[in-house]
Amino acid sequence: MIAMSVREPLVGLFSKSFEKPSDLLCCAFGLRNSEIDTYFTLMDSPKTVEQISELIGKDRSTVQRVLNRLHKKNLVERRMNYIERGGYYYEYHAISSEQVRKEILAQLDEWYEATKSFLLQSWPQAP
Numbered sequence: 001m002i003a004m005s006v007r008e009p010l011v012g013l014f015s016k017s018f019e020k021p022s023d024l025l026c027c028a029f030g031l032r033n034s035e036i037d038t039y040f041t042l043m044d045s046p047k048t049v050e051q052i053s054e055l056i057g058k059d060r061s062t063v064q065r066v067l068n069r070l071h072k073k074n075l076v077e078r079r080m081n082y083i084e085r086g087g088y089y090y091e092y093h094a095i096s097s098e099q100v101r102k103e104i105l106a107q108l109d110e111w112y113e114a115t116k117s118f119l120l121q122s123w124p125q126a127p
Contacts, residue, residue: 021097028104029073034058038066039075042094046079049090067092075100 018024022036031039037056041047047055053063070076071092078090 024104025075025100028107029075031073034062034066035070038063039070039094042076042092043097046091046093048092052092074103 018027022031022040025031025036025039034056038052041052041055049060049063049067052058052067053060056063058066067076067078071078074095076092076094078092080088081091082088
C-alpha cells in the first residue's frame with residue numbers, strides 16, 4: 001500500500017501496478033508475510049495447524065495467531081473434526097480466489113464512491 005502524508009503529491013497513486021496476487025492481498029487486507037504464506041499454503045487443500053506450521057516453518061502458536069487473524073478477515077474457514085477417543089481439532093482452508101476477487105472489487109467500489117463524493121464536495125480554500 002502506498003503511504004503518503006497529506007502534503008505529499010499523489011504522484012504514482014494511480015500508476016501503482018501489482019505483479020502478483022500477494023501484492024493485492026497485502027494492500028486490500030493489510031496482510032503480513034506470514035499471513036500471505038499461510039493463505040497460499042491453504043489454497044490447494046485443507047490443513048491442520050501442525051501441517052501449516054511444518055510447511056511455512058513457523059511454530060504452532062504463531063500459526064494459530066495467523067489463522068485467527070485470517071479467519072477474522074474472512075480469508076480462511078475452519079472445520080471442526082472430532083476424534084473418536086474424545087476431543088477435536090480444526091482443519092483450515094482458504095476461501096476461493098474468486099471470493100477474494102469479489103471482496104477486493106467491493107473495496108475498490110467503496111473507495112471509488114467515497115473518493116468521488118469527496119472530490120465533488122466544495123472545498124474550503126485554506127487547509
